[in-house]
Amino acid sequence: MEQIGFIGLGAMGEPMAWNVADDYDLGVYNRTASKMDPFADAGVRTYDSPAALAADSEAIVTMVTGPEALRAVTLGDDGVLSGLREGTVVVDTSTVSQGATDEVAAAVRGAGGAYVDAPVLGTVGPAESGDLLVLAGADEDIFAETESLLSVFGDVRHVGGVGDGTSMKLTTNLMLGVLMEGFAEALAFADGQDLPLGEVLDVIQGGVLGAPLYDYKGPVVRERDFTPQFPVDLLFKDLNLVLDAAGETAVPLPATAATREAASATRALGHGEEDMMALLKHLESVTGHTVGE
Numbered sequence: 001m002e003q004i005g006f007i008g009l010g011a012m013g014e015p016m017a018w019n020v021a022d023d024y025d026l027g028v029y030n031r032t033a034s035k036m037d038p039f040a041d042a043g044v045r046t047y048d049s050p051a052a053l054a055a056d057s058e059a060i061v062t063m064v065t066g067p068e069a070l071r072a073v074t075l076g077d078d079g080v081l082s083g084l085r086e087g088t089v090v091v092d093t094s095t096v097s098q099g100a101t102d103e104v105a106a107a108v109r110g111a112g113g114a115y116v117d118a119p120v121l122g123t124v125g126p127a128e129s130g131d132l133l134v135l136a137g138a139d140e141d142i143f144a145e146t147e148s149l150l151s152v153f154g155d156v157r158h159v160g161g162v163g164d165g166t167s168m169k170l171t172t173n174l175m176l177g178v179l180m181e182g183f184a185e186a187l188a189f190a191d192g193q194d195l196p197l198g199e200v201l202d203v204i205q206g207g208v209l210g211a212p213l214y215d216y217k218g219p220v221v222r223e224r225d226f227t228p229q230f231p232v233d234l235l236f237k238d239l240n241l242v243l244d245a246a247g248e249t250a251v252p253l254p255a256t257a258a259t260r261e262a263a264s265a266t267r268a269l270g271h272g273e274e275d276m277m278a279l280l281k282h283l284e285s286v287t288g289h290t291v292g293e
Contacts (some may be wrong), residue, residue, distance in 0.1 A: 001089070001149060003027065005057030007050055007073050007080070008094070009035040011228070012120070013063035015128040016093070019152045020061065029053045031073075050074070051083035059089045059149060066237055067100035074104050086112040089146055093134070093153070095119045095173065095234075097241050101166045114142045115162055118150055119169035123229035130154055135172075137165030170245060173238040174256050179213060180235070180276050181259040187221060187291050188283040197222065197292040217277045221292060226274040226281075233272040236263040 002025050006017040009030040017039070020026050027045035029052075030036050036046040047053040050073045054060055060080055064070050070092060074080045080090060090108045092101070092115075105115040115138070122132035132154035136143055143158050150156045159168045190200045201218045204210065220226060239260040246253045265282040266272065274281075284290055 001058040001145070003056060003058045004149065005029070005047075005053040005060040006063070007053065007060065008063035008065075008069075009039075010063065010065070011124050012127050015124065016061070016063055016120075016132075016153055019130050020149075023152055024149070027053050027056055029073075049078035049083075050080045051078045054080045054083035054088065055085065057088060058085075059091060059146065061149075062090070062092045062094060064094045065234070066094070067096040067241075070094055070096050070100050070104055075107055081107055081111050084108070084111045084113050088113045089116060089142060090114070091116045091118050091146060091150070093118050093120050095169050095238055095241070096166060098163060098166050098170075098245055101163050105162045114139075114145075116142060116146055116150075117162055117165040118156075119165055120153055121169065121172055122154065125229065126154065133157065135159050135165045135168045137162050137168075167245075170238065170242045173235070174242045174253070176213075176230075177235055177239050177259045177263070177276075178255050179211075180217070181262050181279055183214060183217065184262075184277070184280040184283060187280060188287060188289075191289055191291045192287060220275060220277040221280065224290075224292070226271070226278045228273060228275045230276050231273050232263055232266050232276050232278055235276045236260065236267060236272070239263060 004020050004024040005027045006020055007029045009017060017028055021044055027047060028036055028039050029047045029050050040046045090113055101117045108115045116136055118134050118136040120132040120134050126132045134150045134153050134156045136150055136156055136158050137160050147156055159165055204214055242256055262279055266279050269282055269285055271278040271281050
């Protein structure tokens, strides 16, 4: 495969697309057309519709905000399926529902294409450096065909068949959300006990609780810089997907449900577009204290 189409040039998709451009003949589409301008300026092919992009591509990568966006760019009017060539592989790197993955995969296969659900684990920084973790769900032969392309984004794990990538990503984001809320609550509690923030962070990182996640998020609290790496809005979306899937299989997730409500409270306070560490702010709004001050 040489000609790659990329759909979705948001915070994650834009750097991922630039990484594709380093190794392949790239074409791009984005629903907000102005986001394609830097690519056009660099000589990258741009398109007016997903269908037109698909007609010129041997593989298509999507990175969109959720299930409905994926359905729109693939199954909608002038969507990918309208221009799909026989044998084209569609690779979805978004975090979507199991239902959307199954629906779009079936439609692509019915149109003569192949499908890989390959959601990525990581934030904007790893997307820029090509250090994401790619959780690929695909048939063995399709995975072998697309592994080189997927490796542009980072470390690739073949986790099973189509749908297993989505399930694995929802599993990891369940943990991410619960860990972030636990971290926020611990810092708010420590602040209420008049413990210095720096010492609390040092103790957490110096023992068995230490984790790279807290290395990344500790400075966010120290510096009060909530520039989004992974915003609360997307965490809320993903936790809803997790709880919907858990409900279908009768798996109780009480901590996840509580974290979803914490994310909802944070969004209600106007912090949805901030980094997920802003989960701390809904606790601060109740206590009247700012952690670290």
